[in-house]
Amino acid sequence: MEKQKPLTVVTGFSLKDKCDVIRRIQGNKKKNIKVILFRPTDVKLVIHSEDPFPLTHFISEAVHHVEINTIPNLITALEEESCNHHLDEIILDIHPISDQHSLFESLTSQNGNYNWFIKSHIHVIDARDFWFSYYSEHGITISEIDSNLTLEYTFGETLINQLELAEMIYLSNTEQLSHERLGELMVFIQNLQPKALVSKLNDMNWRNEDKKTAFDMKAACHLYVDQINLFTSRSNMKVIGQYGIETFVYQSFSPVDFSRLEQFFTKLPSEVFRMKGRCYNPFTQELYSISQVGSSIQVDTTNIYSENLTNTLTELLFIGSELNQEEIETMLNDCLQIQYDNRIAY
Template identity: 50%
Template structure:
């Protein structure tokens, strides 16, 4: 039986940063590294004419030996390279248009490979432009749509290493804001510059945790809750707020709350359970876009909590948020909440 081969996943919107990382990685490894680029043809970019984000900053030709345009083609290529005795390891360059969560799920269940790391390369200068971008990624049949910011966050939150590129283009204040925000978004990931990422790859450190994403929300929630009444120094205005209630919210009241969401909230996620309908609403917000997925279940994992929402932003007005969320609680329940 052939041995497992290491697979390093590299995602992000910075083609220049990814290119430099992969080139240095390849040059400093004594074994043979094969670079595969995954750029799904089913995903298309629709441009919003009013959006100032320069999409040319991440659309370019990255270095690679071979390219796959469908998941089926990619899996066939990987199976071929696993049998190829001249290939010792794989660098997989995942385009910003990819559904990386489904890829990682397949990789972790395939015993032929072990994921050495998932490195997400961030262009420090372009981060906020892409995060709040109104450009959209859609599938060919238009049954799936997400903004560039939503795609960026999904890739970022799945990564175990966040590599910052173009840091020199920011003031210390702007860089401090960005790094403080990233540390709350992904508290378990290593945050480093390009040089540190290259050194880490050269040493062959394995950092990927296949169960990491599943527990990320719980870790974020616990981290924010522990800091709720503690003043965090050097946070550059980045603020967090965790709201919990033993009572359910009315989904229509919550929708109205979303319509008037304060601009200083950059990221929100949470879960709201309605015991009367048995519906669990999982909520994710990036910038101006909010997604609510509804499933049917018996209970949330915590019997004493029906509603919990995690907010990340700048200098949040916690009292105002608490008042607005209290008003969303179902009127036929006692209003018991802690925030």
């Protein structure tokens, strides 16, 4: 059986920084490497005139050999290149405005059809512009042809969707931040992705240079559990060097009144940077999957016909700066439905 060739995925919003990473990969390996830019045509920009930062401030792509615009064409290209004996590796530069989850799912499902494996996923962050991107009013829309649906994401959500899938995260322009602000950012990112290597771009190392195993695509499915475990491991101790960044997990065996929870969302403290979790209502048999990034909150509702879905019916994870945990807990307690003698008290 022919040996599989490595495929390195690079994500991020900055042209200069991704070019720097790609050059370092090429220069370090001394191999024949091809760079493919994946820029999907089913994703559109949504420009908000009130946003003070132009799109060019955030978005650009790195230098590449070929551009591909659809997932089927990308799969075909990888199949063809797997037979190219003069090619050692492919670097796949994903355009910032992309549905990365769909792309990774397609690459995983097609993995047995060609001799490539995803060796690593590198995400590059401009430390100076991170918070501007995170709270940007610009956004993207993704048209799902099969379901006739259009999904909308903010730049912050797009950024987090990429970052939370990465296993190596490098920060550029770190010298333009104070020691405290850089420390705060790095701790926040490490809380977002506990299993990732987070470091400055100038300190980029090659500890995975001889890595022979594929990138764990299922790791993203376990991310929420990893974040919960990180909070649990620190809940009874004071961690030094967190720069005010905290993680708090709210859990209850009671379901929520979703109308009250929506009111809670409108009063979400500004100190909360990231919130995610789920709430199950056994009376309506609905599962609410909740994701908040900056000022945007997404709620997906799924009908679950199971009384034994989970013992914890309400669970929300918060990541932010100097969180008032007692205040958040009190506000969420007011959102609960409490049963008395088969009646529900609101």
